[in-house]
Amino acid sequence: MRDVKVARRDFLALGLGGAGALLVYGVLRGSSSTPPLRPPGAQDEERFLAHCLRCQECVRACMTACLEPAGKEFGASRMWTPRFNPRLAKCEFELCGRACAEACPVGAIKKPPDEEVRIGVARVDRRKCIAWNEGKSCLVCYERCSYQAIEPDSRGRPRVDESRCTGCGACQNTCVTCPDPAIVVHPLKEKGSKGKGVGS
Missing domain, CATH: 3.30.70 (Alpha-Beta Plaits)
Incomplete structure (x- = not known):
């Protein structure tokens, strides 16, 4: 009977250890090298x-x-x-x-x-933006920006002036594109890496 109890205890220990390993694996597998947006004034x-x-x-x-x-x-x-x-x-x-x-x-x-606060920088994904991709009139992000960082071009498509953008998120918060917004605030260290179809 004692051998059975030991075996059962070992089995439970292995099970818990395996569950812990799976949890760690899940965290590492789902991790991103890109940091999240931080509160205004956060250190590097x-x-x-x-x-x-x-x-x-x-x-x-x-x-x-x-x-x-x-x-x-x-x-x-x-x-x-x-x-x-x-x-x-x-x-x-x-x-x-x-x-x-x-x-x-x-x-x-x-x-x-x-005036020194920079949380991040907004960028427009032209593949999702209905003004860019579908030619429809939409300037919600321009209307919501308090820093004059978004201006429409000659065809009414939004462009971001990165020198004015504080990364406050008003544009992303009010973007009408669903389920994912067409304008997103990115961490400042991502500033130079633009994907296909993504621009200011």
């Missing part, structure tokens, strides 16, 4: 990851609820760090007094002047 990615406590204080302090914990798709080292998601809401960093930076207990999020 390496320093941010070294300092961030994953405490969620900034997420709770966000007045527009545009911050959320990063999931496994960004890799194990970034899980539960704060991520700015423009699909939830625009970042109103000029109005909220940078509540996320005020809430951060370790200084992983700083508070630079408003």
Whole structure:
């Protein structure tokens, strides 16, 4: 009987170990080398990851609820760090007094002047944009931009002036293209890598 109990215990241990291995594999398999968008004023990615406590204080302090914990798709080292998601809401960093930076207990999020804030940069996917791809009139992103970073060209198609874009996410949040928006805010380090059909 004792041998049976040992075998059963070993079997359970192997099962739990296998489940843990599958979980780790799933996290690593779904991970991306591209970091998520960070709150305004976040330190560079390496320093941010070294300092961030994953405490969620900034997420709770966000007045527009545009911050959320990063999931496994960004890799194990970034899980539960704060991520700015423009699909939830625009970042109103000029109005909220940078509540996320005020809430951060370790200084992983700083508070630079408003004019220096650059969360990311918006880019239009011309394959999805109905103004570019279908020739239909649509300038919702242009109308929602508070920084004059989006202007229509001579044919009424939106173009992004990256020098003016703060990455606030208003354009992505209000884009009418479903299920995926045709204009998306990308991390600044991705700025030089444009895919096919993606442009300013």
